[in-house]
Amino acid sequence: MKFEAIAREAVLLDPSDNLARKTIPNEIRRDPLTGKTSRICHFRELEWKKPDLDKLVAGTESWCPFCPDKVLKVTPCFPEEIIPEGRMTLGDKVLFPNIAPYDRLSAVATLGERHYIPMTDIKPRRIADGFRLAIKYFRHLEDIQHPESVYHLISWNYMPASGSSIIHPHLQVFASSFAPNFLREKLEAARDYMDKHGSNYWDDLVAAEKENEERFLGEIGRTQWLTVFAPLGAVGDVTAVVPGIRSTLELTDQDLDDLAIGLTKLMAAYDRMGIYNFNMSFFSASSQDAHARFHLLFSPRIYFNPSIGTPDVAALGRMFGESVCMGFPEEINKLLKVEFD
Ligand SMILES: [Zn+2]
Numbered sequence: 001m002k003f004e005a006i007a008r009e010a011v012l013l014d015p016s017d018n019l020a021r022k023t024i025p026n027e028i029r030r031d032p033l034t035g036k037t038s039r040i041c042h043f044r045e046l047e048w049k050k051p052d053l054d055k056l057v058a059g060t061e062s063w064c065p066f067c068p069d070k071v072l073k074v075t076p077c078f079p080e081e082i083i084p085e086g087r088m089t090l091g092d093k094v095l096f097p098n099i100a101p102y103d104r105l106s107a108v109a110t111l112g113e114r115h116y117i118p119m120t121d122i123k124p125r126r127i128a129d130g131f132r133l134a135i136k137y138f139r140h141l142e143d144i145q146h147p148e149s150v151y152h153l154i155s156w157n158y159m160p161a162s163g164s165s166i167i168h169p170h171l172q173v174f175a176s177s178f179a180p181n182f183l184r185e186k187l188e189a190a191r192d193y194m195d196k197h198g199s200n201y202w203d204d205l206v207a208a209e210k211e212n213e214e215r216f217l218g219e220i221g222r223t224q225w226l227t228v229f230a231p232l233g234a235v236g237d238v239t240a241v242v243p244g245i246r247s248t249l250e251l252t253d254q255d256l257d258d259l260a261i262g263l264t265k266l267m268a269a270y271d272r273m274g275i276y277n278f279n280m281s282f283f284s285a286s287s288q289d290a291h292a293r294f295h296l297l298f299s300p301r302i303y304f305n306p307s308i309g310t311p312d313v314a315a316l317g318r319m320f321g322e323s324v325c326m327g328f329p330e331e332i333n334k335l336l337k338v339e340f341d
Pocket of ligand 1: 116
């Protein structure tokens with residue numbers, strides 16, 4: 001396992017120090033699986049000031065389609081050949097088709113009746129039950145042998161900087177025979193890795209990270225939590241690998257609880273930095289992919305300039321697919337690890 005980091009530095013004349021020469025370090029890191037690079041730069045203190053979130057969400061209930069007075073009236077239903085009842089429920093959680101689908105099947109699942117839940121108030125049970133509802137839908141697609149029932153993906157965009165247009169917590173529940181770019185690239189790279197090394201990349205990654213400990217966070221049940229070496233996110237990414245399994249449908253009930261517990265630990269740690277937005281996605285292979293391992297990715301989101309709503313992805317990320325992380329993942333790991341010890 002090769003963790004390649006190329007140290008660089010920029011020299012400039014500092015206007016705050018009488019134009020004296022100043023050296024600013026940065027680093028280019030290569031992802032050991034895909035070879036994709038990330039820049040570790042723009043170093044700053046990993047602390048942000050949260051806005052008044054109650055003020056931000058005030059009034060958004062009035063038009064929220066996921067609130068209990070509206071969810072069963074304004075959200076669409078599946079046609080009878082997919083779900084004869086139209087929608088699926090689990091407790092107070094409801095799953096229905098996305099009104100703006102991006103494939104033959106894309107669904108949304110609410111995480112219950114509460115319109116706004118601060119990140120640190122979201123309990124593991126609520127998350128795990130949201131996953132259970134999504135998996136109930138995926139299993140149904142398997143039962144009816146739907147041709148799109150290949151990759152079973154769950155994503156979570158929490159709060160606006162994540163790309164979410166609705167405050168009410170909800171999951172994107174997506175089954176498709178077309179793997180999205182990063183999933184496809186990871187699957188192909190993991191197949192190449194297995195061909196070359198005769199072993200599973202993800203198993204080797206967990207073993208290597210456990211050994212050096214700089215990026216290992218801990219294990220919950222059998223789920224293995226790691227800070228990502230070359231992250232996509234401005235404040236690092238965390239991945240959780242579930243050994244021995246390839247796909248979402250192989251997750252046990254216990255795995256779902258353990259993944260939910262780990263996510264709440266990350267939320268607690270990032271909340272202390274003043275972060276209140278994140279993306280989370282499942283990376284699931286098809287059941288035949290021996291080179292794959294089920295893993296999820298958690299990536300906190302920020303505004304680069306909150307006062308004018310500047311997102312944390314600019315041309316470098318959007319046009320070149322090159323990500324920028326504002327701290328060394330090993331330093332971010334220390335801030336997260338307190339939750340796992
Ligand atoms: Zn709502």
